[in-house]
Amino acid sequence: MSIALDAKTQTDDPFDLATRITTRDGRTIGHTSDAYWAFVGPFGGTTAATMLRAMMDHPKREGDPLALTVNYCAPIAKGPFDLNVRLIKPNRSSQHWSVELTQGEDVAAFATAVFAVRRPSWSHQPKTMPQVTPFGDAKPYREAAANWVRQYQFRFVDRGPQIGESGDGALASAHTKLWIRDAVPRRLDAISLASMGDAFFGRIFHVRKEIVPFGTVSMTTYFHTDAEELAAMSADTVLGVADASVFHKSYGDQIAELWTPDGKLLATTQQVTYFKA
Amino acid sequence: MSIALDAKTQTDDPFDLATRITTRDGRTIGHTSDAYWAFVGPFGGTTAATMLRAMMDHPKREGDPLALTVNYCAPIAKGPFDLNVRLIKPNRSSQHWSVELTQGEDVAAFATAVFAVRRPSWSHQPKTMPQVTPFGDAKPYREAAANWVRQYQFRFVDRGPQIGESGDGALASAHTKLWIRDAVPRRLDAISLASMGDAFFGRIFHVRKEIVPFGTVSMTTYFHTDAEELAAMSADTVLGVADASVFHKSYGDQIAELWTPDGKLLATTQQVTYFKA
Numbered sequence: 296m297s298i299a300l301d302a303k304t305q306t307d308d309p310f311d312l313a314t315r316i317t318t319r320d321g322r323t324i325g326h327t328s329d330a331y332w333a334f335v336g337p338f339g340g341t342t343a344a345t346m347l348r349a350m351m352d353h354p355k356r357e358g359d360p361l362a363l364t365v366n367y368c369a370p371i372a373k374g375p376f377d378l379n380v381r382l383i384k385p386n387r388s389s390q391h392w393s394v395e396l397t398q399g400e401d402v403a404a405f406a407t408a409v410f411a412v413r414r415p416s417w418s419h420q421p422k423t424m425p426q427v428t429p430f431g432d433a434k435p436y437r438e439a440a441a442n443w444v445r446q447y448q449f450r451f452v453d454r455g456p457q458i459g460e461s462g463d464g465a466l467a468s469a470h471t472k473l474w475i476r477d478a479v480p481r482r483l484d485a486i487s488l489a490s491m492g493d494a495f496f497g498r499i500f501h502v503r504k505e506i507v508p509f510g511t512v513s514m515t516t517y518f519h520t521d522a523e524e525l526a527a528m529s530a531d532t533v534l535g536v537a538d539a540s541v542f543h544k545s546y547g548d549q550i551a552e553l554w555t556p557d558g559k560l561l562a563t564t565q566q567v568t569y570f571k572a
Numbered sequence: 573m574s575i576a577l578d579a580k581t582q583t584d585d586p587f588d589l590a591t592r593i594t595t596r597d598g599r600t601i602g603h604t605s606d607a608y609w610a611f612v613g614p615f616g617g618t619t620a621a622t623m624l625r626a627m628m629d630h631p632k633r634e635g636d637p638l639a640l641t642v643n644y645c646a647p648i649a650k651g652p653f654d655l656n657v658r659l660i661k662p663n664r665s666s667q668h669w670s671v672e673l674t675q676g677e678d679v680a681a682f683a684t685a686v687f688a689v690r691r692p693s694w695s696h697q698p699k700t701m702p703q704v705t706p707f708g709d710a711k712p713y714r715e716a717a718a719n720w721v722r723q724y725q726f727r728f729v730d731r732g733p734q735i736g737e738s739g740d741g742a743l744a745s746a747h748t749k750l751w752i753r754d755a756v757p758r759r760l761d762a763i764s765l766a767s768m769g770d771a772f773f774g775r776i777f778h779v780r781k782e783i784v785p786f787g788t789v790s791m792t793t794y795f796h797t798d799a800e801e802l803a804a805m806s807a808d809t810v811l812g813v814a815d816a817s818v819f820h821k822s823y824g825d826q827i828a829e830l831w832t833p834d835g836k837l838l839a840t841t842q843q844v845t846y847f848k849a
Contacts, residue, residue, distance in 0.1 A: 361823060362790040362844045364641040366684055368661035368668045383672075384645035384679045389789070389846075391645045391682060393670075395660075402661045405668060407643055407684055409790050409844070413821035417849040419779065421746045422817035469698045502696065512666070513639040513686050515792040517825050517844045519818050540699035540829070541796050541837045544690035546638060548794050548840060550827070552817070560818045563825060565842055567639050567686070567794045569666075572694040 309446060309479055310487060314345040316352065316378060323349050323378040325396070327371060331443040336370045338443035339511045340490030346394045346406040347489045349378040357390055358410040359521040360485040365406040366513045372398055388412045413521045424558040427452040430474045430532055440506070447494055450474040452534075456496050461504040469498045469539035475553075476532040483530050483561070485518055488553055491533060492516045492564035498539035498549050499570050507572045512546070514566035520559070530555050545569060586723060586756055587764060591622040593629065593655060600626050600655040602673075604648060608720040613647045615720035616788045617767030623671045623683040624766045626655040634667060635687040636798040637762040642683040643790045649675055665689045690798045701835040704729040707751045707809055717783070724771055727751040729811075733773055738781040746775045746816035752830075753809040760807050760838070762795055768810060768830055769793045769841035775816035775826050776847045784849045789823070791843035797836070807832050822846060 306312070313328035325345045327337040343365045350356060376398050383391040389411040396404040427433075433450035438458075451473040475491050497509040520528075537551035547570055553562045583589070590605035602622045608615040620642045627633060653675050660668040666688040673681040710727035715735075728750040752768050774786040814828035824847055830839040
């Protein structure tokens with residue numbers, strides 16, 4: 296049988312290429328992307344996005360992503376991987392799914408997701424976007440220690456990471472705000488939001504003003520809009536706001552928000568991270 | 573074969589009874605608790621705690637819970653349920669697990685967890701506990717619309733829910749702070765923290781000052797201490813701080829923290845909830 300590319304991924308967009316999946320003989324296969332490579336493995340955002348895409352492209356999928364949890368179980372080696380997609384439980388207006396990412400016998404990542412057909416309701420957004428310098432007036436961040444960083448345009452609106460300035464011994468704030476856009480602008484969808492939720496630099500790099508061994512262990516993202524609303528917005532840029540609560544006994548956390556420039560909350564995400572310091 | 577009760581659950585404590593599991597012929601079985609019954613099913617906190625216990629009591633488990641995600645897939649009927657525990661991926665100092673809760677052929681809940689052997693490291697807690705009225709000076713909350721509420725002692729330190737006061741049409745804040753303790757005091761452990769993370773009243777009840785159809789769809793909890801530290805604290809009370817970001821198209825979120833009275837962050841938790849309003 297020939298490889299059947301999903302029509303939605305027949306594109307030259309770098310993010311779509313990096314998160315492309317193919318189906319053949321009942322297997323769903325993804326491939327790591329050199330363009331989005333991180334220090335010792337693929338950027339976790341593209342891994343999450345690829346796993347989400349595998350569920351979204353499944354013929355039985357109904358509704359839009361509401362919640363996505365990705366557990367990063369082991370390093371992913373350069374090359375192809377299998378995506379074993381399972382519909383755990385279909386309901387009338389929601390579905391529960393899981394995806395296992397394997398290379399050979401090893402499970403390298405495991406994700407669960409909830410999809411929902413979102414019905415009109417009362418709307419209320421208690422949280423408000425912070426007032427910040429507009430995207431056009433903020434300065435692009437030019438450093439890129441890893442390939443994946445070059446795939447985004449980052450514009451910090453308070454201060455960027457002060458890597459190399461740890462000599463004074465003072466800790467910096469874990470709270471940062473920055474504009475995030477795909478380097479090749481791409482209309483936001485749930486898949487790109489899943490990836491952008493992991494595109495913040497490690498909180499510990501900001502706080503300690505130095506790079507230390509670090510990795511995301513588990514990440515959960517909630518989506519607060521559906522595909523129809525996202526398409527209507529036709530936006531390609533988010534304001535990312537991230538913070539940390541605690542670093543303790545080799546693990547820390549991150550809580551983050553992704554906002555449209557006009558103050559609509561698109562997604563909230565949290566992750567627990569390993570560090571060595 | 574006879575039912576082998578785990579030694580850790582041979583207790584008269586109501587919470588331990590409600591989250592008790594038994595193993596027989598290779599099956600792990602739990603049972604819903606009338607004492608912790610909610611409106612249309614068991615309290616989601618005990619479901620999460622029972623699933624966590626099934627992993628913790630597994631002979632291959634190493635380390636302490638670091639992250640727990642529970643997806644509530646379908647209503648759980650009164651009675652027994654199976655807990656299908658799977659070690660997805662063991663690493664040198666961490667493990668990835670899943671648990672499937674089934675009744676007959678139906679999956680009613682699905683959880684993933686990460687366990688870690690936590691090594692000493694640099695510690696830093698950027699987040700600080702709000703200054704509040706001490707537990708002893710706060711007034712116990714006496715309303716209990718469902719059985720499970722009676723299993724906790726709640727003491728709001730700002731304002732409690734203003735149910736029935738929606739007539740003025742004004743929305744209240746989604747932010748609340750309250751002391752939480754098991755009604756029969758019980759030393760905190762990861763299992764009780766997993767449950768307490770779901771013991772906040774629906775944010776929408778606070779905001780709209782009325783009860784509406786509501787349910788947790790997915791909940792993720794990060795644990796910021798290990799068993800050794802929790803045992804050394806010998807604490808039985810937490811300050812719970814909860815807030816919401818958005819209610820939109822039938823779903824909303826909740827972000828919460830559980831603190832020791834002296835300001836140590838024990839756990840952070842978020843959930844996405846369904847509502848009808």
